[in-house]
Amino acid sequence: MGRLVTGAENPTVLYVSGGNTQVIAYLQRRYRIFGETIDIAVGNCLDRFARVLKLSNDPSPGYNIEQLAKRGKKFLELPYAVKGMDVSFSGLLSYIEEKAPGLVESGEYTPEDLCFSLQETVFAMLVEITERAMAHCGSQEVMIVGGVGCNERLQQMMEVMAKERGALLYATDERFCIDNGAMIAQAGYLMYKSGQTTPLVDTWCTQRFRTDEVEVTWRD
């Protein structure tokens, strides 16, 4: 889907949403997961922190963190956990969950500062594993998909990383970041074109597939 919208040839993909955190690249007929979270997803981590700060769910906790983070200034160092091409957020989350109330109460850090520090840290981890996967695969294109991909700071950091390696960031806009219907339709169309057909009665939707379970018949 992302390739259709952006015209990218063979990008390394960072897929970040409430339930998923994966770095995906295409190799030998399968989308392979090079990196992923070994515990909770990044969106989940942000949502849970929003709850600690009692931020509103409207329009989404992640959006509200992003807005507060724009006004944050003071950086608090948080646990940073990159393991090979995988990441872990649970240690960071329990650390900041435990510390946040006290830090805000004492006036040492504002909620804005904490949102800023959290974003800077988790996004740095995501950009780092994406860069590791790119170095590993020799890829010069990168793309962000999934709900958290709408975050402008994450896009900006990815852009800087891409520039520094002489690579290109392909942006998919909000409409496609979150529209699963359009993604399924596009995947179905590609499968049909490659001669893989399913009678309509046997056709249904499942979210059960992991990214690397599906054999890709529509690409070389």
Next chain:
Amino acid sequence: MAAPMDVSGENVRKFIKQGAEAKVYAENFYGRPCISKERFSKGYRHPTLDKSLTLQRLKAEIRAMSKCRNLGIPVPTLYFVDTSTSTFYMEEIVNSQTVRDYIVSIQTSDPDGAMQKLSPLAEKIGKILSKMHCGKVIHGDLTTSNMLLRGDPSDLDIVLIDFGLSFSEGLAEDKGVDLYVFERALLSTHPNTEELFKVVIEAYKKENVKESADAISKLDEVRMRGRKRTMVG
């Protein structure tokens, strides 16, 4: 101490590779072939975080290299550390190739016999990792690019490198994750190596039956966590 480059009048720094966070050069250290690894700063990171990570990783790398040396695990000899440029200088493992390149070459030249040919190598890897974990070193970035094969591949003379993400820890959880990272790296880089990884694990167990059991049950647990995660976005 003067910068080592000044001493040899004819030192030429030859750029080898830019990884994700470091530039690697081949040069010459008082007449010896040497590899230097320079971590550079990342524009996308907050400056405080950037400085802290760069220094942390330089320290982690040299600490783990000396620890492994004491444990009898082959690593390049450390020559010199320059914190001002986040660079360290180490012995060049001459006449070597990465395990990654070796596996690729065997899988290409003999796809059917690859498993059998690579088995002794996998066994050796399992043995080394077990020894390293018993010595409380967690590598943090186990991939087939971070293992060199020195000399004739049939000698199985493996040298471990790239310890920037390493730390010193004896917990089964960390060992399990270290093995999981290696499994993922192996399977995603080299298709059809599931059996090969089993050989690694068998040898890992055999090397230290007592301590490996917990690490391996953690490996299973970490894998399950991955599988259980649904794809519901």
